[in-house]
Amino acid sequence: MRDAVTSLIKNYDTTGRYFDRNALDTLKSYFESGTARIQAAAVINGNAAAIVKQAGLRLFEDIPELIRPGGNAYTTRRYAACLRDMDYYLRYASYALVAGSTDVLDERVLYGLKETYNSLGVPIGSTVVGIQIMKDIVTEQVAAAGIATGAFLDEPFDYLTRELSEIDV
Numbered sequence: 001m002r003d004a005v006t007s008l009i010k011n012y013d014t015t016g017r018y019f020d021r022n023a024l025d026t027l028k029s030y031f032e033s034g035t036a037r038i039q040a041a042a043v044i045n046g047n048a049a050a051i052v053k054q055a056g057l058r059l060f061e062d063i064p065e066l067i068r069p070g071g072n073a074y075t076t077r078r079y080a081a082c083l084r085d086m087d088y089y090l091r092y093a094s095y096a097l098v099a100g101s102t103d104v105l106d107e108r109v110l111y112g113l114k115e116t117y118n119s120l121g122v123p124i125g126s127t128v129v130g131i132q133i134m135k136d137i138v139t140e141q142v143a144a145a146g147i148a149t150g151a152f153l154d155e156p157f158d159y160l161t162r163e164l165s166e167i168d169v
Contacts, residue, residue: 001107004030004100030100037097039147044094044138051141052087055133059086062133063126072123085122086130089160093134096156105156110163128161 002010008026012019019027044051059082060066066073066082073082088109095104117124135157143149 001095001099001104002101003098007101007103033100033148033150033152036148036150037100037152039145040138040142040149040153041094041098043142043145043147044090044097047141048087048090048094051134051137052083052090054137055086055130056083058133058137059126059130062129066126072121072126082130085127086134089127089131090134090138093131093138093156093160096159097153100152102156102159105159105163109160113164124164128164131157131161131164 005027008023012023060073065071067079068074073079092105092109095108096102116122117127135154138157139149139153142153
C-alpha cells in the first residue's frame with residue numbers, strides 16, 4: 001500500500017523529473033490535511049459499528065426490497081453478510097483516508113470484486129447506495145466532532161462508488 005507521498009515520488013522518479021509546482025502543491029495539501037485526516041479516521045474507528053448499523057438501517061429503509069423474501073439481504077445470514085461488507089468498505093476507506101491515496105482501495109477491495117459479486121449475485125447498485133450513506137454519516141460525525149471536512153474526507157467513498165459504478169455486475 002502506498003500513501004500520497006510515495007505515489008507521488010514513484011511517479012516523478014519513473015519519469016526522471018524533479019518535483020514541479022503541481023507536485024509541491026500536492027505535498028502541501030497532503031501535509032496540511034494530515035491532522036484532520038487522522039482525526040477523521042479516529043472518529044470512524046471509534047464509531048465504526050454504529051456507522052455500519054445506521055447505514056444498514058438507512059439502506060434497508062431506502063431499498064426495502066433487499067430485506068424482503070427474495071431480496072439479497074433476506075435471511076439473517078445474508079443480512080449479516082451485507083453489514084460485514086459495509087464494514088469492510090468503511091475500514092478500507094479509513095485506510096485510504098489516512099494514506100491520502102486510493103491505492104489501497106484498488107489493491108485490497110476493487111481488484112477481483114467483479115468476479116466475486118458476479119459469483120454471489122450481489123447487486124452493485126445497492127452496494128453503491130450503502131457506501132454513499134456511510135459517507136454521509138461519516139461526514140456528519142466528523143463535522144459534529146469539530147473536525148474540518150473537505151474533499152479529502154469524501155475522496156475514498158466517492159472513489160469506491162465511482163469505480164464500482166463502472167463495473168457492470
